[in-house]
Amino acid sequence: MFDFDDEHDLLIDSLKRSEYIPLLPVKIQSLLTLYLKDVSRYELYLKELFSEISGVKRTIHLLGAEPEVYLNLGYQLNNSLGHLNYAGLGSLALRCQKKIKLLALASLWCVCDYIQIIKDASFEDCFDDLVSLINELGPEQNEVQKFCDLVISNTKDSGLKRKALVWKQSGKSIKEEIWLPVVASDIQGAEVSGGLIRVRLIHTAYDEALDKDYFHPLINTPKDENSKEYVYSNPVAAARAVFGKNRNTPAVQLLIGVEDEQAYCTGHSMGASFGLLAFLALEKLGSDHQRPFFPGGLAVTGIIEKNGTIGAVSLESIEEKVNACFFGPVSILVLPAGNYEKALVVCERLREKYPAKELALVGVNSLADMISDRRIIQYKKIPLLRQAGNYIQRNKTLILSAISLLMLVVLISKTMEPIDQNPAKFELELSRIIVLNQAGQYLSSIPIDDATYRELVKDQNHIRFYDINNNGRNEIIFLRNNSLTNSNSVTLTVLDVRDRKEIWSRSTVLSADFSHNPDIINRNMSSTGFLIIPGDGIRSPKIIHTASLNFFPFAIELLDLRSGELISSYLHSGRLNDLRILENSDGDPQSVIFTGVNNSFRQAIIGVLQIDEIRGQSPSQGRHKAQDLPVAVHEHYIRLPKTILFEAGRTNNLLSKGRRISLLHDKISVRIDDLVMDRSFGNGNGQLIWYFTKGLKPLGIGLTNAGDAVIQNLIDEGKLEHFPFTAEYIESLLEQVSYFRHGEWVRKHSK
Structure with missing residues (x-):
């Protein structure tokens, strides 16, 4: 090329x-x-x-x-x-x-x-x-x-x-090849040019006649016996050491093809790439339910030991290898952790000159690090019929019937230790969170108390997995109830799944000046939810965390996802029941939209804040207003008028509440409880549906099934004479929507 x-x-x-x-x-x-x-x-x-x-x-x-x-x-x-x-x-x-x-x-x-x-x-x-x-x-x-x-x-x-x-x-574009960066040299009188050589699997098969794995890369090697021993033994031994736990599989024949016919074994830096290919072959033969593959543009360099340890290559060769990858068809270069700093310096220097080119560097210490990193090796699920065909072909002498085949496949899948150690899914049991990989295989369990279990069963969105440190392995993020401690609150917790160690946790304390309302000063707030804002090459990942007292105020916090440090916070005078992220035209997170109740005005509200403007407090008054916080710069803040349902069915609860937001293709809808009453009438799920444009201009109002039931109940009790939601009445409600603009409430939508 x-x-x-x-x-x-x-x-x-x-x-x-x-x-x-x-x-x-x-x-x-x-x-x-x-x-x-x-x-x-x-x-x-x-x-x-x-x-x-x-x-x-x-x-x-x-x-x-x-x-x-x-x-x-x-x-x-x-x-x-x-x-x-x-x-x-x-x-x-x-x-x-x-x-x-x-x-x-x-x-x-x-x-x-x-x-x-x-x-x-x-x-x-x-x-x-x-x-x-x-x-x-x-x-x-x-x-x-x-x-x-x-x-x-x-x-x-x-x-x-x-x-x-x-x-x-x-998906036949799945790759079984790696780019090997090599340096120019002169060995045994033959000139070897530097650059990239493509190495790929060309033959993999079980061979019960062999007493050990046969690994043969088709590459010219010097007559040095130590080099031959390294090339033919270390990579496959390392792959078998990682792969072979609890797997009694026959010996295999592995042939690796090298694109350049003049390729020489001029050093030991090809060992890591050969070891990764050998593991791919073993995993490919040993797994019926998923197929491993490499992403496009993967290059690997490093010395490998028989136990899977990856050693550094010579510092003199790093610059030439990074150059070869940077100007070649490579998007990810995997290299020993000991060479990472030098490679990063070279790569940054090249990026300054060629900013349109991207090359990711991944430093590793072992073959096990590589196979658990989804940037390096990925898995594609094999269709069920093909799984059965592969299994029959490999074990045809042992298969007596279709029933015995099915039982054997289930037995193997339950007893094999998963190679994919990356947490991706979960199941809940009364005293623990069961952590699974992408294929649904057991990895670990995290003990939890009864209160945490009830909290998570209520809303399973309160458990998420995310690669916080961008190392190819997910951590678990969840809400933990501290009922066994004196705080008796819910905290946001991030754990390393492998050792169950806490990376960080967030317990929000209300520190704003409510000296005129001493009941809530310095109170611990309970976490109510979170939303993850993924990072990219420029921005680090963040998390939007919400916390509340039982009544007010309600906090929205912007945290650094890697450290848990607070970036900024916003206080709302009343509980928020739903919060979503709005994206810009490029698909990047831009704003947060929320709905709930403002206790100062006892009305359902809708608010929108730019993510960078999450600070200050909501429009408030009286005892609900913090003395030391300015009103936030809202993109929108809306009070929704109470309807005839509230007036006709007036109860001791004088609040209307926003319940749930739906982001539709060309509009936004918000469910509202206008009359807080018996649960049988849908309290908590919304009785009215308000419709808005993307710019939050009101379009119309609809009724849910719960709303219809409330109206019928009020008519039966004689509190309403007829169905009230006529076109004229809905139009009058739309005109009563109030917007907070420049420190005052206005009726007309101006954006």
Whole structure:
């Protein structure tokens, strides 16, 4: 493939001078035609040409942040290639030998309209290899999906369409290959160039005749016996040490192919990649219910010991390896933890020059670290019928009937220790939280008391898993009741699942100045819920935490998810019953919307705060107002008028309450309890539904089943004469909605 290390600067200079792109159509057409007449003479030229074509695309993608150079580049490229006869070009490519044919077709996919080639030519015999190559050459993550969609929509070849459907639906883009960064060297008189070498599994099978695992990488090795022993023994021994706990599986044959035929074992840094491939093979053979695979663009370097420990490589080689990955088709580089700091310095220096390129670095200490990190190895669930087929094929001499097969599969799934140690799911029992991995296998249990159990059963959204430290392994976040302590409150708790150690917990204390209301000064508040705001490469993850006294005030806190430190807080004069996150047009969290009751005004409310503006307090008065807090800068704050239901059915409870928010496609709805009465009439689930635009302009009012029941009950008791919610009455209610604007209440919606 195109070597960015040595040639990308020359290519960029050529692109700046506009000397390269106009020549592409002539070079492609001429060389393909001449190649068919004289294979030996033009093969090398064609390989270089098609590598350059993919290099052009990658260079544009890599350096897209320099608009003065690339503003018209894409247009020029498409315009120049637009003069080609794609169907004829595809036919020429298909007549070439396989290596040239694949490079030609995959490179053309990167730069031109492929529809005509698909319509008029068949390449079913090389389709699988072509898709793999497109997956590597294409600059975008979903190249295979796009290619398969195009084939399915345009080909007349039923066999080709069938293959494309298989690739698209069954996920055959799953990878069993790794990029190995190597450094230039001279060994045994042979010059070895630096860069990236692709290493992949090419054969895996059980062999009961073997007394131990047979591992053979197809790579040239020096005659040094110590190096041979390392290459052939350490990776598979490490993989077996991690994989083999409680697994009595036969010995396996493993062959690993290396893309470069001149590849030499010039050091021990390939051990970690070989060990990861060996584990992938063992897990692939040993699991019927899920299939392991690597994400695209994964590179691995590191020395491996037989116990799975990953050792550092030489500091001198790190810079060259990071450069090779940065300018190649690599998005994640896994390296020893001992080399991480040096690699990070090199990577940051490159990012300053090429800001459009992303390369993630993952430091590891062992093979076990790698296999538990979902950035490095992932799992795809195998359909049930295929699971049964795989199991029968591997154990056909032991299968007596379909019933015995089913019993055996269940038995194995219950007794095998899960390799995936990443917490992802849970089940609740009376005295503990059962923690499971993505496949539903048991990992651990966390003891809880009866009060916590009741709290979590009531709302299972109060348990979440999140990778707080971005290390590929989730922690558990949940609300814990402290009924066994003197505080008798609920706290937000974050635990490390493996050792059950508390990372941090949050207990909110009301510290605002309510000296005129001494009953609530310095009181512990109980946690009522939380929402996670995921982090990205720039922002760290945060959590919106809510806490309350039994009546008021109610706190919304913005916390740092990694440390639990308070960033800012907001006090509301009355309980909030629902809180949701609103996203901007890019899908990023922007605001929080909430509903409940404002005790100062005894009315149901709706509020919206920008996440960065979670501070201050709600509009309040009298004993409900904190003396030391300003009113918050609300994006919206709305009081909803009480209706005839409240007046007709007046009880001792003089509050109307917002209950639940629904974020619909083009509007927002809020359920309101306007009359607090017997639960049989739906108190707590909402009797009215208020509808608003996305900008919270009122649109209309509807009744729930509970609301209909309340009205009928009031009519039966003689408190209402007829059904009150006519169009005129609803219109009058909409006009009574009050908005808090610039320190005063107004009736008219102004945003």
